[in-house]
Amino acid sequence: MYAxxxxxxFASFVVLGLAGWRIKDRAHLVAVPAVALSWVxxxxxxxxxxxxxxISVSLYTWLTSGSLDIHIGLSIDxxxxxMLLLVTTVSGLVHVYTIxxxxxxxxxxxxxSYIALxxxxxxxxxxxxxxxxxxxxxxxxxxxxxxxxxxxxxxxSACAAATKAFIVNRVGDFGFLLGLFLAWTSFGSLTYLExxxxxxxxxxxxxxxxxxxxxxxxxxxxxxxxxxxFMGAVGxxxxxxLHVWLPDAMEGPTPISALIHAATMVxxxxxxxxxxxxxxxxxxxAMTVVAITGGLTxxxxxxxxxxxxxxxxVVAYSTVSQLGYMIMACGLGAYAAxxxxxxxxxxxxxxxxxxxGSVIIALHHEQDMRHMGGLKxxxxxxxxxxxxxxxxxxxxxLTAGFFSKDDLLVSTWSAGPLGExxxxxxxxxxxxxxxxxxxxxxxxxxxxxxxxxxxAGHVCEPAKTMTVPLMVLAVLSIIxxxxxxxxxxxxxxxxxxxxxxxxxxxxxxxxxxxTSMGLLGIAGAYYVYVIKPGIPDQLARQWxxxxxxxxxxxxxxxxxDHTIVRPMFxxxxxxxxxxxxxxxxxxxxxxxxxxxWSGWLLRLVQSGQIQxxxxxxxxxxxxxxxxxxxx
Amino acid sequence: xxxxxxxxxxxxxxxxxxxxxxxxIRRNIIIILLSVELMLNATNxxxxxxxxxxxxxxxxxxxxxALTVAAAEVAVGLAIIIALYRAKSTINVDEFSLLKx
Numbered sequence: 001m002y003a004x005x006x007x008x009x010f011a012s013f014v015v016l017g018l019a020g021w022r023i024k025d026r027a028h029l030v031a032v033p034a035v036a037l038s039w040v041x042x043x044x045x046x047x048x049x050x051x052x053x054x055i056s057v058s059l060y061t062w063l064t065s066g067s068l069d070i071h072i073g074l075s076i077d078x079x080x081x082x083m084l085l086l087v088t089t090v091s092g093l094v095h096v097y098t099i100x101x102x103x104x105x106x107x108x109x110x111x112x113s114y115i116a117l118x119x120x121x122x123x124x125x126x127x128x129x130x131x132x133x134x135x136x137x138x139x140x141x142x143x144x145x146x147x148x149x150x151x152x153x154x155x156x157s158a159c160a161a162a163t164k165a166f167i168v169n170r171v172g173d174f175g176f177l178l179g180l181f182l183a184w185t186s187f188g189s190l191t192y193l194e195x196x197x198x199x200x201x202x203x204x205x206x207x208x209x210x211x212x213x214x215x216x217x218x219x220x221x222x223x224x225x226x227x228x229x230f231m232g233a234v235g236x237x238x239x240x241x242l243h244v245w246l247p248d249a250m251e252g253p254t255p256i257s258a259l260i261h262a263a264t265m266v267x268x269x270x271x272x273x274x275x276x277x278x279x280x281x282x283x284x285x286a287m288t289v290v291a292i293t294g295g296l297t298x299x300x301x302x303x304x305x306x307x308x309x310x311x312x313x314v315v316a317y318s319t320v321s322q323l324g325y326m327i328m329a330c331g332l333g334a335y336a337a338x339x340x341x342x343x344x345x346x347x348x349x350x351x352x353x354x355x356x357g358s359v360i361i362a363l364h365h366e367q368d369m370r371h372m373g374g375l376k377x378x379x380x381x382x383x384x385x386x387x388x389x390x391x392x393x394x395x396x397x398l399t400a401g402f403f404s405k406d407d408l409l410v411s412t413w414s415a416g417p418l419g420e421x422x423x424x425x426x427x428x429x430x431x432x433x434x435x436x437x438x439x440x441x442x443x444x445x446x447x448x449x450x451x452x453x454x455x456a457g458h459v460c461e462p463a464k465t466m467t468v469p470l471m472v473l474a475v476l477s478i479i480x481x482x483x484x485x486x487x488x489x490x491x492x493x494x495x496x497x498x499x500x501x502x503x504x505x506x507x508x509x510x511x512x513x514x515t516s517m518g519l520l521g522i523a524g525a526y527y528v529y530v531i532k533p534g535i536p537d538q539l540a541r542q543w544x545x546x547x548x549x550x551x552x553x554x555x556x557x558x559x560x561d562h563t564i565v566r567p568m569f570x571x572x573x574x575x576x577x578x579x580x581x582x583x584x585x586x587x588x589x590x591x592x593x594x595x596x597w598s599g600w601l602l603r604l605v606q607s608g609q610i611q612x613x614x615x616x617x618x619x620x621x622x623x624x625x626x627x628x629x630x631x
Numbered sequence: 632x633x634x635x636x637x638x639x640x641x642x643x644x645x646x647x648x649x650x651x652x653x654x655x656i657r658r659n660i661i662i663i664l665l666s667v668e669l670m671l672n673a674t675n676x677x678x679x680x681x682x683x684x685x686x687x688x689x690x691x692x693x694x695x696x697a698l699t700v701a702a703a704e705v706a707v708g709l710a711i712i713i714a715l716y717r718a719k720s721t722i723n724v725d726e727f728s729l730l731k732x
Contacts, residue, residue: 611663
């Protein structure tokens with residue numbers, strides 16, 4: 001029965017994909033019930049596994065060849081169950097929201113079919129019980145992301161962003177694939193449970209990386225597998241240095257930003273690390289790399305978010321930063337805290353994106369926050385839900401973000417010296433997070449209106465289909481903190497050997513610090529953007545280098561452009577003009593010309609004069625007879 | 632006395648070569664057709680000669696078949712020639728070079 005959880009969205013994808021041209025504006029009648037039923041089934045699955053059991057469903061054997069045995073199977077444990085709930089909940093709400101957001105768009109049915117496909121792929125990804133299945137759907141969600149970013153394919157910027165997202169993810173997935181191969185060759189299986197069992201036994205196995213060139217550099221196999229798989233996670237979860245695609249992905253319709261680029265797909269990397277926790281636990285080196293990558297991403301994302309002016313980009317960089325938190329927590333062994341933050345983040349970040357979406361719709365696709373302001377009276381529902389989302393993001397007491405962020409920072413604080421350093425960075429990031437979140441709130445919703453006078457008069461709250469998901473998510477952004485999710489998840493990650501050193505010294509101090517950082521950030525934003533509105537410009541002038549750096553995203557895009565993209569284009573251009581045109585086309589055309597020329601020569605033989613042919617026959621007969629006679 | 636078979640063969644060869652040369656060098660299609668008949672008859676001579684030499688009547692039966700087929704072939708050939716003449720108002724074989732690309 002639980003196989004229906006992913007299959008229902010798949011069915012709706014098939015129906016909409018094949019018959020979308022007829023269904024058109026009624027597409028939601030297919031897609032919404034399917035995902036709603038999935039959600040109901042997910043709740044059942046959640047209740048089932050809450051007792052501690054693990055559900056395994058073997059769907060079918062894909063291929064068997066020697067010792068390679070690949071099957072499609074579903075496995076639901078507590079980690080999967082909470083992910084299922086997250087995916088189906090957010091997806092369902094986004095489906096409903098889309099009805100209003102995409103109303104009257106020409107690609108309405110196409111859009112629904114893609115998000116149904118995405119929901120299916122994401123569910124299969126979290127349900128997978130082996131690495132290959134995970135990888136297949138890992139790629140599938142990447143494809144959906146590509147299709148949906150490029151939904152408005154007539155816009156060149158959307159096409160560019162879609163291509164960028166796809167190509168940057170390729171870099172990470174390349175590592176993922178290598179990791180997959182290495183896992184198969186060293187552990188002999190791709191099923192999670194067998195990998196963990198094998199990895200325990202071959203924890204000391206090493207691999208000489210420089211063997212092909214005759215050198216000698218032994219690397220632990222487990223570490224290598226972990227690092228290669230983590231490359232995939234870096235790409236998918238937009239970690240440094242592959243974070244560049246996520247902000248550009250905001251070219252897609254806003255419901256997509258909420259579903260794929262905030263709540264679910266980008267968290268697949270975090271999920272991967274958590275899913276493979278027993279493997280990562282065996283490799284301290286890989287864990288350190290994971291933690292540091294996460295920490296860097298967290299700080300970098302937050303610093304960039306401070307100065308962006310496109311509201312979706314602010315939220316996008318905030319997502320990058322929050323993903324950094326989760327990855328960092330996983331890298332420090334606090335998997336439960338990481339996943340907990342993933343869940344609460346899924347709720348409040350989806351809320352923020354959908355809030356952005358309703359602002360954007362109300363303002364006729366205006367995204368620059370400098371052209372907003374004073375919206376809070378015109379759009380009260382959007383405003384209040386947005387404030388709740390921002391409070392949760394800032395870790396304001398009694399919201400879900402408060403619980404998860406505190407839990408996360410407390411867990412990381414107790415994870416050794418590296419953990420302490422990263423926790424301090426995390427606290428600073430929390431300060432910045434609160435600041436930019438409320439900068440967004442104050443600049444967009446408060447203060448004088450900078451709206452375009454053309455439509456300033458009739459800005460109003462969007463349709464019910466859009467406001468209801470906002471309200472539901474706002475409620476979720478608060479109550480997900482009260483379910484005791486970390487305790488629920490803890491058994492999944494229990495290693496048995498080490499006792500989790502939670503609640504050590506300084507725990508309360510960290511909690512108070514984290515909360516006060518959030519409050520300080522909010523207060524700072526209030527002071528800077530409401531009380532003394534001149535300060536931001538003054539600060540920007542004073543710290544010009546820093547401001548420009550942050551505004552230009554620390555020039556990462558420019559650096560890639562100069563070091564990778566342009567040389568690539570140059571080489572491609574040269575190859576096209578020199579190798580392609582001269583060598584390859586030359587060869588092909590040369591063969592064609594040679595054949596045409598020899599044909600022209602042979603054509604002379606064929607005069608059309610019947611007597612010439614008869615002469616040929618006679619001479620041929622003479623030749624044959626001569627040969628016969630001589631031999 | 633009997634005529635040795637080689638005489639017949641020599642005659643047959645001469646007639647055949649006459650026909651072959653006629654086919655190859657003459658321009659008038661009717662003459663070409665006649666030359667083809669010459670070649671056919673050269674073979675008939677061979678058949679008859681060997682039939683008598685080997686005391687086997689099969690060769691003579693074969694000749695009847697060849698004559699019948701030749702008659703039919705001439706009828707078809709002449710019909711084609713008439714059709715060609717109607718199309719081009721000439722029976723000069725140089726004028727006909729349709730058999731090429």
